[in-house]
Amino acid sequence: MSEMIRLIRNEWMKIFKRNSTFILIAILIGAVFLFAFVSSWSSNQQSQTMPWEEQVSQQMSVYEQQEAQSENMHEKNYYQDQAAIARHRLENDIPPPQHTSFIQYLLDSKSNITFAVLFTVIIASGIVASEFAWGTIKLLTIRPVRRGKILWAKYITTLLFSLTLAIITYLGAIIGGLVFLEKGDGVLLTMVEDHIVEQSVWIESLRLYGLAFVNMIIMTSFAFMIGTLSRSNALAIGLSIFLMFTGQQLVFLFQEYTFVKFYLFTHTDLSQYLQPKPMIEGISPLFSVTVLMLYLFVFLLISHLSFTKRDIAT
């Protein structure tokens, strides 16, 4: 175990002794603050045209209509709950978080995770491939440590790095929000076993970030695999980023076919289950998690076999 810790410390050192890592982190923090600034700027542009009571009662009638048209239980329940919450707001005079409030901003800020994924993919692609590019792979592997263990240390380090970036993104969003946005007087409500209760913004935002982090782990592992397999940094970064942006589009392209149920990007966004409808018919959270685990297992197996069995001849 202590050997594993030594190996992880080595990998961590190799990431953080590079200036480029700090540039990535600086860009990430910059992007997060920019998001906060733009949110506050755009909220100042929109003047409140309608009192919230009117908005909510409009929404309530939309929810009731949707509920009537719903095709399955999940969807029906969703709209039923939403309509009930809206009714509860009107009866008890509890305003929803305004578009301009800190609460709504923090929930929206989970899209910042995209930057963190992007930068983690860069690190994950390079953590094995760079050793080949630098030629250091030779001095790294001729040691009394099994190659597989070196690879696992690299993978764990990559996950720790992605967690670090996710935390920076979250904390950055909070600080940015405190600096640029007003708190507002809205309250989040949610349905827990037929009771409407107040939901803390911290729990709700952590839930959204947590689901986004699952996507981050999958993309990181994918980039890690391609980097290990191809031993080429550029290919791994390119392919991962390409899939990051096009992968989900393909779900809609292929939605007529049954294989789309087993397609990775049908499942990477788990927050789809917080919506009335998931991306395609006939998938459940359990199914998605199972598919993701299988993909993860295959990614890591391929990386492991490629790293431990192939000759090092560069």
Next chain:
Amino acid sequence: MNEQPVVQLKNITKKIGGKTIIDDLSLDLYPGQVTGFLGPNGAGKTTTIRMMVGLMKVTSGEVMIDGYKLKDNYRKSIAQVGAIVENPEMYKFMSGYQNLVHFARLQGNISKERIKEVVKQVGLESRIHDKVQAYSLGMRQRLGLAQAILHKPKFLILDEPTNGLDPAGIREFRMYLRKIATEDGVSVFVSSHLLSEIELMCDRIAIIQQGKLISIRSVQGSDQDKRKTFLFKVSDKEKAWQIVRDNFGDIEVEVVNDRLMIKLEKEQSAKVNRIFIESGIDVYEIIPHKKTLEEEFLEMTGGEQIV
């Protein structure tokens, strides 16, 4: 050599894509010996070295290090190996010291004191905290050596170790290799294209060509050949040539530039000298002409280029 070999290559063969790169190569390396490894370009030197350190797997045969099979007992056998495979590639964005800390962690129990000691040994004390980026090739070689000896291995593999060192550095390096071989009993395996270097550094030389070991011999080997070529510089070449012909009959003798080249046994050279003087020919120089390793190497490998 009565001692047990530290490294044994037993009939190792490497095939890549149906092509035989290394063909049934066997070699024993002993403690306290410096063995040179020579061969023309593409003969399989690097492949052999890579198989010795486990970077490449053997197709058949066995690599034994310190009594363990590399294949079955990787950790125990590789723990006794220190190596620079080709150029010593380091993490350029870290300091020399951080690089050594990195390799020490991979090696296991290596104290800070040991790192300091090694830094001193390779003469990098003043620059060890600079980034490797700023190092000259010679300094990188020194750092490469430092990481290779950090764990006091019984077996040291060096690929082109003097590349980039200045003459003083090369000399220092040679002395150091000899020292760890004789004092610590380390077995050293050096591949180099500088034949004169190998000759000065090594006790034994292994020559490889087209994946086959074609010769293993000690460096002093050529001295054992009783007949040597001597170059005589004399006042009258033609007369001298005639005298040699008359007195020694079947001996090889030719005129090369302003000298007479004669192939003789050692004792005969004195006799030739005496006869010359008695015949009134002045002798200015007698130079024993030793065949250089390069000449021998070219003969053996059929004049292929060496790297």
